[in-house]
Amino acid sequence: MSPFSSFFAVVYQAFNAIKKPASAVMGYGLPVLVVAICATAVEFDEYQHVVAKINEAARRDSQVYANLIMERLDTRFTELDMALAALRGSENRLDPPLSPQVEMSLRHYLLSRPAYSTFNVLGADGESIQWSTSDQKKTRDEPLRDFSPVPKMPYHFLGPVHYSETLGTVVLSMRVREKDSGSAGYFLGSPYRISRFLDEQELPPDYRNRDFTVIDTRSGQSLTQLLHMQGQVHPPLSARQEMVVLAPVPGYPFVVQTPVSSSRVWHTYTQQAPARWSAEVLLLVLLLLFSEFLIRRRDHEQMAHLRRLTAFNTFMAQASQCASQANDEAGLLQEICDMAIRYTHFKIALIARPDEAQWFQMLAMSGARAYLDNIAISARADLPEGQGTIGQVWRTGLPLFNVSFSKNATLAPWKERALRLGLRSNTALPIYRDGKVWAVFSVYHEKVDIFDDQLQILLKEVCINISMGLDRIYSQQLRAALLDNSLVGILLVKNRVVQMNNSYATYMLGLEPDALVGKPTEIIYAERSEFDRITEGYEQIAQNRTVRVTGVRLARSDGQMLIVDFSGVKLSDLQNDISVWTLEDVTSREVARRLYHALVNTADAVLLATNENEMCSRACQDLVRDTLFHAVWIGRVSELGQLEVLAHAGEGTEGIEQINTCLDGYCSLSPPLVVTRAWREKDVVYSNDELAEQADSPCFEFIRTNNWRAVLSAPIRRDGQIWAIMTFASPQMQVFDESSIALCKRVTSLLGHALDKLDVNRRIEGLQEQEAARARHDVLTGLPNRLALTEYLPQALARAQRQATSVAVGLIDLDGFKLVNDTYGHEAGDRLLQQLGQSLQARLRQTDYVARLGGDEFVVVFEGLTTAQAVEQVEVVLTTLHASVEKPFPVTADETATVGMTLGVALYPQDGLDAEYLLKRADKAMYHAKQNKKTREKWWFLAKDLAEEAPDAPLP
Secondary structure (H helix, E strand, O other), rough: OOOOOHHHHHHHHHHHHHHOOOHHHHHHHHHHHHHHHHHHHHHHHHHHHHHHHHHHHHHHHHHHHHHHHHHHHHHHHHHHHHHHHHOOOOOOOOOOOOOOHHHHHHHHHOOOOOOOOOOOOOOOOOOOOEEEOOOOHHHHHHHHOOOOOOOOOEEEEEEEEEEEOOOEEEEEEEEEEEEOOOOOOEEEEEEEEHHHHHOOOOOOHOOOOOOOOEEEOOOOEHHHHHHOOOOOOOOOOOOOOOEEEEEEEEOEEEEEEEEEEEEHHHHHHHHHHHHHHHHHHHHHHHHHHHHHHHHHHHHHHHHHHHHHHHHHHHHHHHHHHHHOOOOOHHHHHHHHHHHHHHHHHHOEEEEEEEOOOEEEEEEEEEEEEEEEOOOOOOOOOOOOHHHHHHHHHHHHHOEEEEOOOOOHHHHHHHHHHHHOOOOOOOEEEEEEOEEEEEEEEEEEEEEOOOHHHHHHHHHHHHHHHHHHHHHHHHHHHHOOOOEEEEEEEEEEEOOEEEEEEEEEHHHHOOOOOOOOOEEHHHHHEEOOOHHHHHHHHHHHHHHOOEEEEEEEEEEEOOEEEEEEEEEEEEOOOOOEEEEEEEEEHHHHHHHHHHHHHHHHHHHHHHHOOOHHHHHHHHHHHHOOOOOOOEEEEEEEEEOOEEEEEEEEEEEOOOOOHHHHOOOOOHHOOOOOOOHHHHHHHOEEEEEEOOHHHHHOOHHHHHHHHHHEEEEEEEEEEEEOOEEEEEEEEEEOOOOOOOHHHHHHHHHHHHHHHHHHHHHHHHHHHHHHHHHHHOEOOOOOOOOOOOHHHHHHHHHHHHHHHHHHOOEEEEEEEOOOOHHHHHHHHHHHHHHHHHHHHHHHHOOOOOOOEEEEEOOOOEEEEEEEHHHHHHHHHHHHHHHHHHHHHHHOEEEEOOOOOOOOOEEEEEEEOOOOOOOHHHHHHHHHHHHHHHHHOOOOOOOOOHHHOOOOOOOOOOOO
């Protein structure tokens, strides 16, 4: 059973108990998940702590036993050394055969050492027995090759562990060799009983309850197991599935192995767990209670927000309907303010506009009027009364949302009055008319920070609807004024023959005042189908006495088309069939309709365009589509009066540069062309009959060929300056009136604003690119920094994988750089790093890469290496690269300094596949080269030559 199973059971039950919607499940589930993760981490850490503590105790006990074994072996070898010294002759040499006196001395020594059951004197070959305390049944002992020297005592040897038939037990063979400066001396050997070797009785009582196992690391044999088996040698036993700690016997090829029972770990862990588990369950309960509180509060806030949004949406819908139907400006503004109070529960709603003295006057207001009594609000920026939200919005044309009167210092003149009436926040939004700020709409609320993003969007939509309603009312008023004051043509007709007409009728048709009298009306229509339309009107006039036929196309004497609305009234003289017809010129209406259509198309064009050429070309193409213009172009006029065309569309514009052949300068033509006058005067210039005005001009033939009768040129301003001129050309005269001129201005203004926005976007993109480059380059050396390297290196490895090539990653550390800083100062060190960075970059190949990690560490990357010859290719490059530090660096005006370089190199894919792992391998190789600086042959070291280790990343 897992130590955390009980805790996860509680968590599982808690999740099963939750039966709420998805949002509630998220609210409860997140705290439970957090507690589960934290508790799991705590319990895991505590369990590991118990494991480490028990393992440490076992390791300590094992080491005590290992040290006891070491002392026994050391004592045994010391006694053998003493025996060897006692057996030497007067010439300090042991020569066979042993004399009786030496044998007697040896036997006396052995009697004083009862632990030596057997004692052999061996020859120089380490195998032939020269003398032994046991019966001489064999003349040769175990071969010397089976013995291994003790590292700390080269004249001491340990033999294999085996079963001795003479002694009837498992023994460890031990030998010492005679120390002699000449040829090899003799050996003294004696077996060591394993039972004494492994005796645990000398250990403290607390240590004897351990299940120690002594392993011979030379063969992997368990000495403890061999002792129990008494001669039956088996392979090493496999470790049981539990924790084991090891303690080496210092100086000897033995290790003490002690198992740690998992039940003991679990018992220790569970003794300390209940207190923690109680705290974790308590924390879970507290978090669930806190989550319940947060969910309830959030639900309450969401319901309040939903009600507020519903009210605002109702307000916006009502305001939109009111703006689309209102016919009176004052009534529209007052109704908007009343609806703001009625639907959204604002405390105050007002619409104000500054007078000539720049003091705001209320056009409409509703709500707590006491706040507005004798209030002073200015549009001037130099007055305190002009620093409020209304004044700022008037000047900037941007909405402003004040979250709190208490926190906004600019509202100090009105703060006390607002707080006294319970006003805590307000907003002001611009109302536009004809593209300019015309008034300011402001509302006040009793709560702070009430205007969230959704409410801001709704209020902006309301102001857009108000602006559209005002524009609609203004358009209606303008049309009414034009109709009331416009002149119309009048025809008195009998039997479809003109009996009388006013002068304006013939003027409209381009005829002499009496040219129509006595003529059939059929001659004024552009097509037979238009004449038939009026014939149907005669049938209606016979029944209803009045008729109106709109959009009738007439033909002027100069060939141009005139569009009029006919209104007919039958006179009371039924016998003579006489009727009166009024002709209302509506050509401008058609022009306006088509211009509005072009304006919408132009807006779409500038929004979709991504550069100025595309923007200008689309605008020109849209302006000649379904309009009265058959040519539109954008250009500049040089100081010599030559035309430079930037974009064009329509008839005759393909060869428009030919006009330069008849232009020598601004003053060469009298009068000058419309485009040159607009460029010079920096304003809109037009001619409703450019062909007649240029009758004596060298450009006359060009204008006549392209049929440019009416021409208008308007400047396009970019960043406040005239950037180009847009020219509109029409084959008809008298095209440009007040409405069409205003629409043309709006087209150029729209295009100018779009170009300004394009410039701003380009500047922003440029600044972003600069900031991105600055963030990826080292300030001191100008080299790529660590961030740039982390982005570049994975891409380089991906390229190498695709191309089946190798990449070398090298980590450079300077030798002696600290001495430069200590001797000459950090400024000198910085100067050296700058020079070194330039030198490294200059000596690298075009495909190579160098970056500074920080301090005196650099990284170089070599791409495009052949996998089979990668090492050789890298060495060639590194030989060239070392020239960067072979000459001293000037660090002051009259002093130089010298540094060296140490480099570690890791190869992809030979040393690893991961960028981070390759850098780690290169770092290890560099430090290896640093450690062997005095003996190394090269200033670099390859990671592949490092000692084998478990890789951190998969290798190929």
